[in-house]
Amino acid sequence: MLSERRLQVLRAIVxxxxxxxxxxxxxxxxxxxxxxxxxxTVRNDMAALEDEGYIAQxxxxxGRIPTDKGYxxxxxxxxxxxxxxxxxxxxxxxxxxxxxxxxxxxGRTVRLLAQLTRQVAVVQxxxxxxxxxxxxxxxxxxxxxxxxxxxxxxxxxEQRMVDCPAPFGESSLAxxxxxxxxxxxxxRFADVPQLVQDLPEAFEAEDRGTVTTVLSTLMETLxxxxxxxxxxxxxxxxxxxxxxxxxxxxxxxxxxxxxxVLLKLLGEAGDSGMTVRIGHENAYExxxxxxxxxxxxxxxxxxxxxxxxxxxxRMDYPGTMGAVRAxxxxxxxxxxxx
Amino acid sequence: MLSERRLQVLRAIVxxxxxxxxxxxxxxxxxxxxxxxxxxTVRNDMAALEDEGYIAQxxxxxGRIPTDKGYxxxxxxxxxxxxxxxxxxxxxxxxxxxxxxxxxxxGRTVRLLAQLTRQVAVVQxxxxxxxxxxxxxxxxxxxxxxxxxxxxxxxxxEQRMVDCPAPFGESSLAxxxxxxxxxxxxxRFADVPQLVQDLPEAFEAEDRGTVTTVLSTLMETLxxxxxxxxxxxxxxxxxxxxxxxxxxxxxxxxxxxxxxVLLKLLGEAGDSGMTVRIGHENAYExxxxxxxxxxxxxxxxxxxxxxxxxxxxRMDYPGTMGAVRAxxxxxxxxxxxx
DNA sequence: GCTGGCACTCGCGCGCACAGAGTGCCAGGA
DNA sequence: TCCTGGCACTCTGTGCGCGCGAGTGCCAGC
Numbered sequence: 185m186l187s188e189r190r191l192q193v194l195r196a197i198v199x200x201x202x203x204x205x206x207x208x209x210x211x212x213x214x215x216x217x218x219x220x221x222x223x224x225t226v227r228n229d230m231a232a233l234e235d236e237g238y239i240a241q242x243x244x245x246x247g248r249i250p251t252d253k254g255y256x257x258x259x260x261x262x263x264x265x266x267x268x269x270x271x272x273x274x275x276x277x278x279x280x281x282x283x284x285x286x287x288x289x290x291g292r293t294v295r296l297l298a299q300l301t302r303q304v305a306v307v308q309x310x311x312x313x314x315x316x317x318x319x320x321x322x323x324x325x326x327x328x329x330x331x332x333x334x335x336x337x338x339x340x341x342e343q344r345m346v347d348c349p350a351p352f353g354e355s356s357l358a359x360x361x362x363x364x365x366x367x368x369x370x371x372r373f374a375d376v377p378q379l380v381q382d383l384p385e386a387f388e389a390e391d392r393g394t395v396t397t398v399l400s401t402l403m404e405t406l407x408x409x410x411x412x413x414x415x416x417x418x419x420x421x422x423x424x425x426x427x428x429x430x431x432x433x434x435x436x437x438x439x440x441x442x443x444x445v446l447l448k449l450l451g452e453a454g455d456s457g458m459t460v461r462i463g464h465e466n467a468y469e470x471x472x473x474x475x476x477x478x479x480x481x482x483x484x485x486x487x488x489x490x491x492x493x494x495x496x497x498r499m500d501y502p503g504t505m506g507a508v509r510a511x512x513x514x515x516x517x518x519x520x521x522x
Numbered sequence: 523m524l525s526e527r528r529l530q531v532l533r534a535i536v537x538x539x540x541x542x543x544x545x546x547x548x549x550x551x552x553x554x555x556x557x558x559x560x561x562x563t564v565r566n567d568m569a570a571l572e573d574e575g576y577i578a579q580x581x582x583x584x585g586r587i588p589t590d591k592g593y594x595x596x597x598x599x600x601x602x603x604x605x606x607x608x609x610x611x612x613x614x615x616x617x618x619x620x621x622x623x624x625x626x627x628x629g630r631t632v633r634l635l636a637q638l639t640r641q642v643a644v645v646q647x648x649x650x651x652x653x654x655x656x657x658x659x660x661x662x663x664x665x666x667x668x669x670x671x672x673x674x675x676x677x678x679x680e681q682r683m684v685d686c687p688a689p690f691g692e693s694s695l696a697x698x699x700x701x702x703x704x705x706x707x708x709x710r711f712a713d714v715p716q717l718v719q720d721l722p723e724a725f726e727a728e729d730r731g732t733v734t735t736v737l738s739t740l741m742e743t744l745x746x747x748x749x750x751x752x753x754x755x756x757x758x759x760x761x762x763x764x765x766x767x768x769x770x771x772x773x774x775x776x777x778x779x780x781x782x783v784l785l786k787l788l789g790e791a792g793d794s795g796m797t798v799r800i801g802h803e804n805a806y807e808x809x810x811x812x813x814x815x816x817x818x819x820x821x822x823x824x825x826x827x828x829x830x831x832x833x834x835x836r837m838d839y840p841g842t843m844g845a846v847r848a849x850x851x852x853x854x855x856x857x858x859x860x
Numbered sequence: 861g862c863t864g865g866c867a868c869t870c871g872c873g874c875g876c877a878c879a880g881a882g883t884g885c886c887a888g889g890a
Numbered sequence: 891t892c893c894t895g896g897c898a899c900t901c902t903g904t905g906c907g908c909g910c911g912a913g914t915g916c917c918a919g920c
Contacts, residue, residue: 209882222894227883245882245901284746285682319661323673333671333679335661341671341681344623408622419757420775437758547913560863565914583869583913 186236192219193229194238195262198250202498207247252463252497255475259460259501266502268510276300276514283518286310286340290415293491293515298418300507303495304440306478308414308450310340310488310519317368317376320402322361327351330398334405346401348394356391360398373406412447412489416440425496435470436494445470450490453478458505463497473497477504481512483520491515524574530557531567532576533600536588540836545585590801590835593813597798597839604840606848614638614852621856624648624678628753631829631853636756638845641833642778644816646752646788648678648826648857655706655714658740660699665689668736672743684739686732694729698736711744750785750827754778763834773808774832783808788828791816796843801835811835815842819850821858829853 186194196217200208210223210230219226230248233239238254241247250258268276279296283289290307297305321333328348335341363386367379380399384392419440422433439445445468452467453459458479464472471494478492491512493504524532534555538546548561548568557564568586571577576592579585588596606614617634621627628645635643659671666686673679701724705717718740722733757778760771777783783806790805791797796817802810809832816830829850831842 207882211882223882224894224896225892228893231884241883243901245899247882318663318669321659321671323657325656331656331673333659333673335669335671335681341679342623343673343679417779420772420779423772423775434758434761437761441755441758545913549913561913562864563862566862569915579914581869581871584871585913 186233189219189221190229190233191257191262192217193226194233194250194254195258197230197233197239197248198254198258198262201249202500205498207242207249209247212247250498252465255462255497255501256465259462263502265458265509266506268506272300273510273514276510280514280518289515289518291417293511294415294417297491297493297507297511298421300511301493301495301504302418302424303421303493303499303504304416304418304436305491305493306414306416306440306446306450307491308412308447308489310482315340315488316370316372319369320361320364322357322364322398324352324354324357330357330394332398332401332405334402342405344401344405346398348397350390350394352391352394356387356394360387360395364402376406377403414443414446414450416446418493421495432473436474439468439470440494449476450478450492453480453490453492456480458509459492460501460505475499475501477501477508479508479512481516481519483516488519524571527557527559528567528571529595529600530555531564532571532588532592533596535568535571535577535586536592536596536600539587540838543836545580545587547585550585588836590803593800593835593839594803597800601840603796603847604844606844610638611848611852614848618852618856627853627856629755631849632753632755635829635831635845635849636759638849639831639833639842640756640762641759641831641837641842642754642756642774643829643831644752644754644778644784644788645829646750646785646827648820653678653826654708654710657707658699658702660695660702660736662690662692662695668695668732670736670739670743672740680743682739682743684736686735688728688732690729690732694725694732698725698733702740714744715741752781752784752788754784756831759833770811774812777806777808778832787814788816788830791818791828791830796847797830798839798843813837813839815839815846817846817850819854819857821854826857 193213196213196219197208200213200216210226213219213226214221214223230239233254234241234248237251238257239248240251242249276296280289280292283292286309290309294305294307297307315336317334318337319335321335323331323333325331325345328351330346330348330352331343332346333341333343360383363383364380367383368376371379380402383399384395387395419437422436425432425436449461449466449468449471453461453476458477461476461478463475466472466474466476473496474494475497476492476494478490480488480490482488492508495504531551534551534557535546538551538554548564551557551564552559552561568577571592572579572586575589576595577586578589580587614634618627618630621630624647628647632643632645635645653674655672656675657673659673661669661671663669663683666689668684668686668690669681670684671679671681698721701721702718705721706714709717718737721737722730725733757775760774763770763774787799787804787806787809791799791814796815799814799816801813804810804812804814811834812832813835814830814832816828818826818828820826830846833842
């Protein structure tokens with residue numbers, strides 16, 4: 185167990201290193217923080233911290249820098265979440281209030297988060313897993329061609345083209361539309377398959393093939409849309425990453441383009457509360473030198489999606505966590521209103 | 523006027539520099555290209571080319587590198603477009619064929635283009651300016667709340683929430699929906715305002731306010747959607763940009779996040795045929811060290827949007843132009859089919 | 861108008877020495 | 891038992907000088 189003072193030393197090291205980006209030595213520490221002890225004592229503490237794996241030296245006879253384990257302890261025990269100031273909160277609210285539709289909300293959120301944290305922001309579109317169907321629209325484009333439009337209660341709209349096996353009359357289409365909506369409007373995605381299972385039986389034999397095709401397209405859409413899309417922004421902030429640049433930044437850019445990777449990353453984070461994944465805690469190798477701070481957000485109490493930022497392990501955790509939490513809260517409000 | 527041989531020398535310099543990324547000297551030139559003359563002669567030619575501003579020396583007594591003006595001449599006069607090979611064309615087609623909807627088409631196109639050119643790809647969503655309305659759908663969500671869904675013939679779907687000034691009955695809504703569609707379905711965006719101008723008059727006084735609100739939201743949507751969205755990809759390729767990295771890459775990443783800048787960039791390019799903007803020819807300052815190769819694409823003959831790549835001025839122009847042209851052609855085909 | 865020769869320039873890489881920061885360890889004191 | 895000042899040691903980063911090599915411009919000759 186580490187003594188109280190050693191924890192303070194670790195906290196000081198993290199804070200200094202985040203600020204200066206340079207390994208911090210014992211002398212500098214005692215100068216900048218009033219620890220009440222001499223450099224020599226600090227040196228002993230540092231040696232102990234290094235033995236425990238919380239800090240490391242890049243080279244012999246350089247200062248110390250925190251390890252992933254050190255940051256972990258810092259985040260868990262030594263630092264809180266720094267709340268946003270009043271004016272900051274006001275600004276967040278104002279910025280998000282002007283959004284006109286879902287795309288706009290997500291777009292603004294990304295920009296805002298990137299600007300506040302000066303890091304890369306990732307925002308997942310509100311999830312459809314817990315969503316319900318608001319309306320299904322069917323439009324006849326050609327005798328054997330139907331457009332399927334799905335509208336969800338989160339305000340999302342998806343459309344698919346359906347090629348029918350046989351021509352499909354306008355009246356049959358209207359019939360199908362009406363039956364479909366009366367059955368599944370307001371129901372959850374997961375329940376849809378059962379609810380429409382016996383629908384084809386209500387139609388003439390010649391139309392059954394088409395009905396089945398339309399239904400399976402609908403189901404595909406539901407499944408596909410359950411897999412989430414996301415938006416990222418603030419990639420220019422990657423340039424502030426470090427000095428050894430090209431090598432560090434490349435895998436990160438690659439990871440950011442792989443939506444699958446990012447979705448997994450957000451998905452792995454706990455469902456409630458804020459999650460901080462530090463360095464090697466990230467499963468994806470390219471992000472081993474980064475930390476991911478993420479949190480769920482949603483209208484009402486339930487989280488429907490996640491958002492977060494990706495930055496260097498050497499980041500201002502309290503500030504970043506504060507910004508992420510605040511933004512998530514306000515986005516939730518906006519979504520609840522619309 | 524430059525002699526034939528000097529043009530050849532310029533061509534050789536561009537090709538070598540693009541390959542090696544290093545200033546190219548007279549001796550290396552005569553070794554790698556069979557110009558049939560000695561290094562001394564090439565030196566004279568190079569001096570002449572430098573006087574004319576086609577090439578420059580980074581430092582005294584280093585090799586020469588092409589200037590923007592040099593690349594311009596190279597692209598205009600000295601190099602053609604390198605066509606894709608058969609297998610490459612096949613691969614492009616296969617890759618694009620699996621797309622399920624518009625988002626998917628654009629997404630695949632971006633990835634494909636980035637991979638083929640190993641540069642940053644930018645694809646504009648098919649434009650709505652020349653588009654027609656396929657269908658307008660109105661859904662009642664609450665007594666005084668309507669969802670407006672617009673479907674275009676390019677397969678795009680946009681929705682907006684409308685808060686009505688007064689409650690709006692289901693039958694009035696159906697009436698409005700029917701009238702709207704009979705008037706504007708199949709018509710061009712630009713014609714819509716006139717066509718619906720006198721619609722409110724057909725309704726009871728109590729509903730007129732709502733009808734007007736719905737119509738103005740529709741018009742807003744049309745205008746907004748005429749301003750295009752776009753998708754980018756392959757940003758990881760920026761890491762191959764140069765050695766002086768952080769300084770070069772930062773403004774580029776910033777530019778890429780500013781959709782307005784990119785749209786302007788694509789918009790400025792000529793409406794038909796391929797456009798190459800080299801270095802300082804780009805209006806936006808952050809892209810002064812990059813070249814942009816863009817071309818319009820669309821279903822049928824008409825171009826409905828643009829796509830292109832952003833890369834270092836030192837790029838393989840013939841190859842890049844070939845890839846861009848080929849991809850644009852196949853995307854056009856895919857869009858025409860769907 | 862092309863060629864070979866020659867002197868000149870300049871950036872780059874290498875070796876070296878030095879300063880500075882930081883460490884570990886130890887003996888002495890509260 | 892724990893803290894402190896002192897001391898020797900170890901590195902890294904930096905500045906300087908130097909030589910090499912690539913490349914140039916110019917000139918006289920063919």
